[in-house]
Amino acid sequence: MELKEKKEYCSDDYWRLPEGERAELIHGQLYAMAPPGFLHQKLVMEISAAIHRFIKEKHGNCEVIPAPFAVNLDKEDKNWVEPDISVICDKEKITERGCVGAPDLIIEVVSPSTRKADYCTKYMLYAESGVKEYWIVDPKRQTTMIYRFMEDFAPVIYPFAAETESAVLPGLLVCIRKMLEG
Numbered sequence: 001m002e003l004k005e006k007k008e009y010c011s012d013d014y015w016r017l018p019e020g021e022r023a024e025l026i027h028g029q030l031y032a033m034a035p036p037g038f039l040h041q042k043l044v045m046e047i048s049a050a051i052h053r054f055i056k057e058k059h060g061n062c063e064v065i066p067a068p069f070a071v072n073l074d075k076e077d078k079n080w081v082e083p084d085i086s087v088i089c090d091k092e093k094i095t096e097r098g099c100v101g102a103p104d105l106i107i108e109v110v111s112p113s114t115r116k117a118d119y120c121t122k123y124m125l126y127a128e129s130g131v132k133e134y135w136i137v138d139p140k141r142q143t144t145m146i147y148r149f150m151e152d153f154a155p156v157i158y159p160f161a162a163e164t165e166s167a168v169l170p171g172l173l174v175c176i177r178k179m180l181e182g
Contacts (some may be wrong), residue, residue, distance in 0.1 A: 011077035014070075015097075022068060025080040026121060033082065034113045039139050043109045044084045046179040047137070051087060054172045062089040062169070064102065071096030071106075073129040081122065084109045087168065102130035105168045108139040127153065133168045135177065144176060 016168040017023055022033040023024050044066050051064040063085045073079040080098075087105035088094055096173040106126055108118040126134045127149050136145040142160040146162075147153065148167045158164045 008078075011072065011080060014080045022082065024082055025078065026117075028078040031117070034111070036109075036111055040084075040109050040111050042174070043137055043139065043176070045177070046182075047107060047109075047174060047176075048085050050174055050179070051085070051169065051172065054169060058171070060089075060169070061091070062087050063091065063094065065099075071103060072100050073102060073125060078169060079125060081125070083107065084123065089168070102126070102132075104131070105133045105135070105166060106131050107135040107137060110136060110140065112140075121149065133166060135164075142176075144174075 009025055009030050010028070011025070013030065014023070014025040017030075023030045024033060026115070033140045048064055048066045054060070055062050055064060057060060065088065067082045067084050069082060069086055071081050071086055073081065083103070083106040085105075085107035086099060086103040088099055088103045090104075093099050093101045093103075108114070108122060110118050123134065123136075125148070132148070132150045134147040134149065138145070144158045144160070144164050146158065146164060147155050151167065160180070163173040163175045166172045166174075
């Protein structure tokens with residue numbers, strides 16, 4: 001849902017939003033963000049924890065950061081998003097304000113209010129901005145759609161019962177069904 005009347009916004013407008021008001025800036029437009037529900041947050045926590053454990057066990061150099069965390073995807077300052085989970089392997093991209101440049105892996109958990117943005121708007125934005133891998137975790141469909149932009153633009157779709165593996169973090173196996181049962 002657009003937050004303000006139609007006009008072009010930039011990063012200054014994004015950072016001047018009132019305290020506690022969350023929005024994303026996509027192609028110069030501000031979009032309000034509704035608070036996520038329980039299942040959404042459980043999935044974000046479980047997936048983030050699994051990735052964090054994997055990185056620590058493998059002595060990896062990547063950071064896994066759940067929302068809210070601002071990610072600036074362009075030099076024109078017209079795209080600030082808050083992915084549900086960002087995995088950033090180049091720590092020079094991380095600042096106090098957020099991530100400057102594309103994270104290596106972005107995961108979005110679909111909510112009723114974010115379905116169109118996650119599948120369409122953000123797909124294009126992430127593909128164009130240099131994100132290497134994009135996961136769309138959809139509780140309604142019980143699927144995880146994975147785009148490995150560094151290999152192909154066609155997605156691979158996994159049911160929640162299947163183990164999915166990340167190309168950015170080889171060896172990381174995630175089974176959403178097990179996360180929900182545990």
